[in-house]
Amino acid sequence: MINLLTDPIRHWWGYYRQRPFGRLVQLFVARIFRAGGDSDMEGLDLGMGLVLTLLALPGGFVSILLLDKYGTLLQWMRGTLEVDPLLMSVPDEYFFIVLSMTVTGTAAVWRWDAIFPDRRDYMNLVPLPISTRTIFFANLVAVLFLAGLIALDVNAASCILFPMVVGATQSKFLFFAKFAAVHAVGVVLASVFSFLAVFSMLGLLMALLPPRAFRRLSAYMRGVVVVYLVTLLCTSFAVPNKLLRPKGALPSWTLLFPSCWFLSLCQSLRGRASPALMELARLALPGIAALTVAALGCYAIGYHRHFVRIPEIAEAAMTASAPRRSRAGALLARLVLRTPFQKGCLPFVWKTMVRSEVHRLVLTAIGGLGLVLASQALMNAFAGAKSWHQAARSPEALSIPFILSFLIIIGLRIIFEIPVELGSNWIFQLMLDPDRQEWQSLARKAVLTLALPLVVIIAFPAYAYLEGLRIAFLHTLLLGIWSVLLTNIVLTRFRKVPFTCTLPIFKQHSIVLLLAVCFGYVLYAISTPEYESSALAQPLRMIGLAPVAAAAWFIPHHLDKSAIDIERKLIFEETATRTIEALRLGE
Amino acid sequence: MLEAVHLTKRYASLPAVQDLSFSLHSGMVLGCLGPNGSGKSTTVKMLTGLLEPTRGVVQFDGHNIQDNLQAYRKRLGYVPEEAHLYPYLTGWEYLEMVGTLRGMAPHTLGIKLDSLLELFSLHPHRHASIGTYSKGMRQRILLIAAIMDNPDIFIFDEPLSGLDVASALIFKNLVQALGQQGKLVFYCSHVLEVVEKVCSDVLILRKGVVIAQDSVANIGQILGQSLENTFLHLVDDLDTMNVARDIVEVMKAA
Numbered sequence: 153m154i155n156l157l158t159d160p161i162r163h164w165w166g167y168y169r170q171r172p173f174g175r176l177v178q179l180f181v182a183r184i185f186r187a188g189g190d191s192d193m194e195g196l197d198l199g200m201g202l203v204l205t206l207l208a209l210p211g212g213f214v215s216i217l218l219l220d221k222y223g224t225l226l227q228w229m230r231g232t233l234e235v236d237p238l239l240m241s242v243p244d245e246y247f248f249i250v251l252s253m254t255v256t257g258t259a260a261v262w263r264w265d266a267i268f269p270d271r272r273d274y275m276n277l278v279p280l281p282i283s284t285r286t287i288f289f290a291n292l293v294a295v296l297f298l299a300g301l302i303a304l305d306v307n308a309a310s311c312i313l314f315p316m317v318v319g320a321t322q323s324k325f326l327f328f329a330k331f332a333a334v335h336a337v338g339v340v341l342a343s344v345f346s347f348l349a350v351f352s353m354l355g356l357l358m359a360l361l362p363p364r365a366f367r368r369l370s371a372y373m374r375g376v377v378v379v380y381l382v383t384l385l386c387t388s389f390a391v392p393n394k395l396l397r398p399k400g401a402l403p404s405w406t407l408l409f410p411s412c413w414f415l416s417l418c419q420s421l422r423g424r425a426s427p428a429l430m431e432l433a434r435l436a437l438p439g440i441a442a443l444t445v446a447a448l449g450c451y452a453i454g455y456h457r458h459f460v461r462i463p464e465i466a467e468a469a470m471t472a473s474a475p476r477r478s479r480a481g482a483l484l485a486r487l488v489l490r491t492p493f494q495k496g497c498l499p500f501v502w503k504t505m506v507r508s509e510v511h512r513l514v515l516t517a518i519g520g521l522g523l524v525l526a527s528q529a530l531m532n533a534f535a536g537a538k539s540w541h542q543a544a545r546s547p548e549a550l551s552i553p554f555i556l557s558f559l560i561i562i563g564l565r566i567i568f569e570i571p572v573e574l575g576s577n578w579i580f581q582l583m584l585d586p587d588r589q590e591w592q593s594l595a596r597k598a599v600l601t602l603a604l605p606l607v608v609i610i611a612f613p614a615y616a617y618l619e620g621l622r623i624a625f626l627h628t629l630l631l632g633i634w635s636v637l638l639t640n641i642v643l644t645r646f647r648k649v650p651f652t653c654t655l656p657i658f659k660q661h662s663i664v665l666l667l668a669v670c671f672g673y674v675l676y677a678i679s680t681p682e683y684e685s686s687a688l689a690q691p692l693r694m695i696g697l698a699p700v701a702a703a704a705w706f707i708p709h710h711l712d713k714s715a716i717d718i719e720r721k722l723i724f725e726e727t728a729t730r731t732i733e734a735l736r737l738g739e
Numbered sequence: 740m741l742e743a744v745h746l747t748k749r750y751a752s753l754p755a756v757q758d759l760s761f762s763l764h765s766g767m768v769l770g771c772l773g774p775n776g777s778g779k780s781t782t783v784k785m786l787t788g789l790l791e792p793t794r795g796v797v798q799f800d801g802h803n804i805q806d807n808l809q810a811y812r813k814r815l816g817y818v819p820e821e822a823h824l825y826p827y828l829t830g831w832e833y834l835e836m837v838g839t840l841r842g843m844a845p846h847t848l849g850i851k852l853d854s855l856l857e858l859f860s861l862h863p864h865r866h867a868s869i870g871t872y873s874k875g876m877r878q879r880i881l882l883i884a885a886i887m888d889n890p891d892i893f894i895f896d897e898p899l900s901g902l903d904v905a906s907a908l909i910f911k912n913l914v915q916a917l918g919q920q921g922k923l924v925f926y927c928s929h930v931l932e933v934v935e936k937v938c939s940d941v942l943i944l945r946k947g948v949v950i951a952q953d954s955v956a957n958i959g960q961i962l963g964q965s966l967e968n969t970f971l972h973l974v975d976d977l978d979t980m981n982v983a984r985d986i987v988e989v990m991k992a993a
Contacts, residue, residue: 175839182827272823279787280840281813463789464750 172282173290180294183273184266204305207255212309214251215317218244222317238331238424241318243392245335245418248310250388250411252339253346254381255306260350261374261381261513267295267354268454274462288455292448295351303343311336330422338418341440345410348443350377355450358458366458371512378513379520384411386524395429402428413439488597493590496583501598501650504572511567511651518563525559526552544618545688550627551681553611557635558677560603562669565642568595568650577652577724584649586722592646592712599639607631623688630684630694637704638676644708645715653725740764741786741892741923745795748781755781756947759795763892768914768924770938770955772931778947779927780820783896786925787817799892813841816885820896820927822877826870830861830880833869837884848887855883859906874901882910892923899933911937 168174185203221244222237260267269277269291277287315332322328357366357373387409394403395412406412416433419425425433489495505511529548537543544550611631615624680697687693741763748756756778763769773779784790786797788808796803804811824833831852838848856862859879869877878901885893895914899907914937917924928934934941935955943951943958951958 170839170845172840172842175836179825179828179836183825272825274789275819275821275823276825276837277840278789279812279815279817279819280837281809281842282840283809463784 173286176277176282176287176290177293177297180269180291181298184263184294184298203259204301207259207302207306208309210251210255211248211307212313214247215310215313218314218317219320222320224321235321237318237321238422239396241314241331242396242415242419243388244314244318245338246392246395246411246415247388248307248314248335248339249342249414249418250384252303252307252310252343253411254385256302256343257346257350257377257381258517259302259306260347261377264350264354264370264374265509267351268358268451269459271462274459284460287459288452291455292451295451299344299347299351302347303340306343307336307339310339334418334421337421338414341417341436342411342414345414345440345443346381348440348447349410352443352447352450353377355447355452355454358454359450363458363461371509374509374513375516375520378517379523382517382520382524384409386528387411395432397426397428402432406432407435410436410439484601488601491590493584493588494594494597497580497591497594497649498598501594502601504651505564505567505598505602508572508651510570511572514567514570515563518559518566522556522559522563525555529555540618544615545685547678547682547685550684551677553607553627553631554634554677554681556610557603557607557631558638558673560606561599561635561638561642564599564602568598568646568648569653569656570651571654572651574652574654580649580652581724584722587720589647589720589722591649591722592643595643595646595650596639598650599643600636603635603639604632607635622691626688626691626694627684630680630697633701634676634680637701638672640708641672641704644711645719647720647723648725649722653723740798740800741925742798743782743786743795744798746782746785746792746797747794748778748785748790749793754947756785756792756944759944759947759949761942761949761952763923763925765921765923766918767940768918768926768938770934770941771925771927771944772929772934772941773944776946777944779944780896781947782944783820783894783925783927786894787815788812813888814891816888816890816893818878818881818885818893818895818898820900822874822881822901824869824877824880827868829866829868830856830872830876831865833880834883834887838887841888843888851887852883855887859883859909875903875906878902879906886913890922892925893917894925894927896927897929898926899928899930 169178222240269287273287278284311332315328315335318331319328353373357369361369391406391409391412392415395406395415402412413432413436416425416429416431417436419429420433485495485499489498505515529551533543533546533549537546608628608631612624612628615627619627683697684694687696743759743761746756746759747754759778759782761769771779771782781790785792788797788804788811791805796805798804799811799814828836834852834856835848838852839845843851852865853862856865859882861876861879861883864872864876869880872880878898882898885895893914898910902910911933914924914926918939926934926938938955940954941952941958942949
C-alpha cells in the first residue's frame, strides 16, 4: 500500500532530478545549507540533517519544559483546580511565535551570503548552455522551498508537543486537534514572515546599493537584524500581558511587532480576541502577502543588479586604496604589544574579529543580548526610583557595565574557538615556538583591550557626572578588577592562537560549562552589583570582596601552574571533528 | 569560425581591451600571451559571453554570439583561470551536474564520465568531496567538465595551473590532438614554452592592445629569437636581470 503511494513519487523525483532545472534547484538547496560565499572555508559546515535537527530542538525543549506548568497533578498539588487552558497558554503561544521568528530569522541571517547566487555560481553555471533566467527561477524555487522547510521544521515539535501539553487538562481529542491547527497556523506563518523579511531586506539592499557599498553595509545590517530578533525574543516576558487587556486600545507599538499580529490571529481564530486584537489580527495575512510581493520584487532587481554583473564587478574591484592607520590604534599597539609574537599575532586577532563575518555575527548576537539585558536593567533601575541619584546607586543600574563586560568577555572566548581558515595555520606552525607559552597573555590582551575601554568609557563618565569622582573611581576600579579576573578564569589552560583550531565538538562537560556560565553570570552581573550597591554608602565594605577576588585569582593561576608540560604546549587542531560518530557494529 | 571584431571593453572609463580583432579557424590553436593586466582575462570573458563588449562583437559562424548565447555555449568548452568549484559536491556529482545542465543523456554521461575520470587518474577519488581535492585534481575536474560534451570551441585560461607533470604532458598532447580534429582552441597562458609548443598561432597583448599576431614560427623568424625573448622584447622594456639584482639588494638591507 505504502509502495503504491511512494513509487509514483519516487519515479517522478527520479525523472525530475535528471532535468537541468531540477538539478539546479538541488544544487542551490545544497549550497544554502552546506556552504555559501566565495570561500572554501570549512569548519562550520554541519550538514543538512544536523542543521534541521538543531533548528527543531528549541521548540521541542520548551514544549517539554512546559509540562511543569500544565501538568494536572502539579496543578492539583498547587491547589489550582479550575483552569482555562486557552487563557493560560497565551503567554506561551506568544513565546513560541517569537521563538519561531527568531530561530527562522537567525537561520536566514546565518545563510545570508548563500541565499543569492554568487561568483562561484556565476563561474560554474553561466558558461553552460542554460539561461540566467533559468538560474534565477531555480534559485527562487530553492529559496521558497527552504523557507517552507525551515518554517515546518522549526515548528514541527512545538506543533505536536505544545498542544499535547496544553490539552493535558482536557479529555477531548477535538480540543487538541483545534488547538494544534490554530497554533500551527500562527507559528508557521510567523516563521515564513520572518524568513521573507530577511530575504526582502537582503534583496532591497542589493537592489539599492552599489556592490561595494552592499558588501560593507551587509555585515552591519545582519547585526541589526540579529539585535532586533533578540529584542523580539525578550518581548515575550512583557508583551502578552499588554495584549490581554480586555478593554481599550492596545499600545501603538504593538503594530511594530509582527509577533503581536500572529498571536492576535491565533486568538481571533479561537474566537477569544478582543476588538483591539481583532484589529491587530487583520494585519497578519495582508502583511505576509505584501512582504512576499516586496521580497520577490527586491530579489528580481537585486539579482539583475548583482548576479548578472558579477564579472564586471570582479574586474573593476581589482584596485583598492590603502587603509588609513589610526593614531589611537598605533599608540595602543605600542603600549600593549611587547614581544614579536604579540606584535605579529594580536593585530591578526583584532583584524579577524573586525573583518570575519562569522565572528562579527556571533559577537553581534552576544552584544545584542547584552544590550537587551542592559536596557532591561536600566528600566528596572528607574522603575521604583524617586531620583537620578537613587536610580544610579541601585543594583540594577550598577549591573549594566557588569552585564556588558561579562557578555563581551564570554563572547570573545566563544569566538576564539571558531576557526577562520585552517589552511593558513602553517605560518603560525612554522614561526611559533610551542614552548614559549605566550598565547594565554595574547588572548588576555585581545580580550581586555576590547572589554576594558568599552565598559570604562560607559561607567566612569556616567558615574563621575551622577555621583562624583570618588564613586566613579570605585565603581570603575571594581569593574576593571572583575573584568581582569573573569578574563583569567575563562582563559585557564588556554593554549591556542585564537581562530586556529577546529570547532570543538559537543562533549559531556559542555553542559557543565553552560551551567558554569549561567552561575558565573549570577555572581558577576547580579550578586556583585547588589553588594556594591550596599557598599557604596560605606566604601570600607568593599574590602569584603577581597577574598572573592583572591580566590578568583588563585584558582586559575594554580590550575595553570599545576598543568604538566605536555598540557602547556601550543596546539593546532586541524582535523575535522565528526559531529556524530557511527558505531559500525556490522563491520 | 570564431571572430573577434573590434572588441573594446571599458570598466568605468578605464579601457581593459581596445579594438581587438582576430579570427580563429577550424583546426587552429591560438595562443594568447600578455603580462598581468594586459586584458587576457577580459578577452576570454568576452569570448565566452560572460562579459558583453562595450563596442565590437564576437561572431561564431557569422552570427553575433550574444544573439543566442545558449546555442553558442552548447558548443563551447571553457576552463576558467580559477577553480571555483563547489567543495561539498563530490567530483562525480559535480561532473554529473554539468553534464545534466549541458543536456547530455544520462547513459552516455555515465559512460563518458567513467572513462574520462579513469584517463585523468581521478576515478579512485570520484566519490570524495571536491573540498578535499588538491589544486591539480580540481583543475582536472575542470578539464573533464570542458571536454566531456565534445564541443567545437575550446577556451582554456591557464589550464595547466597546478597540474602534475604527467597530466600536463597529457593535456598538451590533447590540445594538439583537438587542433588536428578541426576544433577551435583559444589558449591563454603565462607559460611561453607551452604556447610555443602547442599553439599554431599566437596573439600578444599589452595594455589591452594587440601588439603582435602571427604564427609562432613567423614571429620567431621575424625577430630571429625565441618566443620568450620575442615576448619580452614586444611587451615591456623591463630589464629582468636588473630587477632581480635590486630584489637581492633590498633583501640584504638592514
